[in-house]
Amino acid sequence: MEFLSELGRMNKRQMLMQGINVGMIITSALMIWKSLILCTGSESPVVVVLSGSMEPGFYRGDILFLYQPKQPAQTGDIIVFNTDGRDIPIVHRIIKVHERASNSSQLDILTKARPGDNNWGDDRSLYPKGQPWLNTGHIMGKVVGFLPHIGGATIVMNDYPWLKYALIAALGMAVLTSKEG
Amino acid sequence: MSSTWISRGNALLTFVGSVLAAMAIATTCTDYIHRSDPKVACSFVGTEGLQKEFGHDRAHVVLNLTADLRSEFSWNTKQIFVYVNFEFKTRKNARNQMVMWSAILEDKEHAYIHLPALRAQYPYALTDQGFNLRGREFDVTVAWNVMPRVGVLYTRKRTFPGIGRLPEAYLQPTLGRVQLPGSTEMADVPAAAHDMEPHYYTA
Numbered sequence: 386m387e388f389l390s391e392l393g394r395m396n397k398r399q400m401l402m403q404g405i406n407v408g409m410i411i412t413s414a415l416m417i418w419k420s421l422i423l424c425t426g427s428e429s430p431v432v433v434v435l436s437g438s439m440e441p442g443f444y445r446g447d448i449l450f451l452y453q454p455k456q457p458a459q460t461g462d463i464i465v466f467n468t469d470g471r472d473i474p475i476v477h478r479i480i481k482v483h484e485r486a487s488n489s490s491q492l493d494i495l496t497k498a499r500p501g502d503n504n505w506g507d508d509r510s511l512y513p514k515g516q517p518w519l520n521t522g523h524i525m526g527k528v529v530g531f532l533p534h535i536g537g538a539t540i541v542m543n544d545y546p547w548l549k550y551a552l553i554a555a556l557g558m559a560v561l562t563s564k565e566g
Numbered sequence: 567m568s569s570t571w572i573s574r575g576n577a578l579l580t581f582v583g584s585v586l587a588a589m590a591i592a593t594t595c596t597d598y599i600h601r602s603d604p605k606v607a608c609s610f611v612g613t614e615g616l617q618k619e620f621g622h623d624r625a626h627v628v629l630n631l632t633a634d635l636r637s638e639f640s641w642n643t644k645q646i647f648v649y650v651n652f653e654f655k656t657r658k659n660a661r662n663q664m665v666m667w668s669a670i671l672e673d674k675e676h677a678y679i680h681l682p683a684l685r686a687q688y689p690y691a692l693t694d695q696g697f698n699l700r701g702r703e704f705d706v707t708v709a710w711n712v713m714p715r716v717g718v719l720y721t722r723k724r725t726f727p728g729i730g731r732l733p734e735a736y737l738q739p740t741l742g743r744v745q746l747p748g749s750t751e752m753a754d755v756p757a758a759a760h761d762m763e764p765h766y767y768t769a
Contacts, residue, residue, distance in 0.1 A: 442645060442713050460663045461649050461709050461721060483695050484661035530718050559572060
């Protein structure tokens with residue numbers, strides 16, 4: 386209630402300034418994100434690991450940095466890919482690449498969840514029916530950097546969406562009523 | 567009253583965040599000054615089988631691999647993913663590249679690999695997109711992806727170009743019976759259970 390009374394005490398000019406302030410924060414965050422996309426060539430340069438399919442390398446809540454290298458995909462690369470008809474991108478390793486002689490950008494790629502373990506199921510079962518290979522267009526980026534645990538907050542917010550809205554509301558209130566503006 | 571606490575909390579969090587970020591960057595930078603001396607040796611033992619199947623040729627190849635990756639471990643190394651690539655060129659494809667064996671090395675003590683009869687880990691590891699494997703020359707690349715506790719991942723490799731050639735004729739696969747390179751002579755290379763194990767080392 387303290388916040389509301391503070392809002393009420395402001396005049397029009399101050400209200401406008403606060404509004405511009407909020408806009409500045411949002412746009413600078415957007416600018417940073419878009420510049421990252423431009424520099425890395427990946428449509429989603431920072432991702433949080435949401436599944437345990439790459440343990441013990443990556444656990445849920447770890448942060449991965451992606452890059453779209455100029456060199457075509459190689460076996461052993463950890464890639465994040467998005468197959469047609471699936472919302473959630475997958476982080477797995479490449480185990481097979483066939484590069485066409487006539488066109489070096491046309492690749493047939495096969496991935497696997499936990500190579501190194503003795504399970505021998507590859508990712509064909511995850512690809513849509515009738516699509517035995519991934520192509521360059523499915524790859525969102527190659528994993529080049531790793532930051533442990535920091536994405537844990539994202540996991541919590543994903544599991545409890547109301548927390549996300551509560552946090553956004555609290556932050557918005559704090560920004561709107563901050564005095565420095 | 568409340569806003570002073572918010573700004574104090576904010577300052578503290580920002581400070582913690584920037585200190586952690588600086589430390590993470592400094593840590594990953596130390597990997598660039600880490601000196602390592604990995605030793606890798608690989609040779610072609612023979613062909614255990616060469617099959618014509620529906621849609622493709624499939625090969626069963628036995629290699630002899632010794633790799634000492636102990637010096638690759640730095641204080642920032644979480645694990646090393648080591649893998650053996652089988653590579654060949656065909657008229658259709660400029661690059662056919664497939665992982666025939668891989669392992670996760672979680673510490674230095676397990677980073678000496680000695681596999682005198684390394685076979686493909688999964689049944690359909692070595693396949694062509696056609697019927698071009700007879701008499702085909704191939705390369706083997708041993709590569710290892712160093713995965714850090716924090717920071718940059720990097721891959722190093724050793725290639726053995728033209729390490730072997732597959733037989734001129736199809737060969738019915740028989741586990742433990744291997745056709746020696748460059749001849750039609752057969753030899754016994756017994757398949758032990760630990761050959762397929764990702765971790766088989768004698769330090």
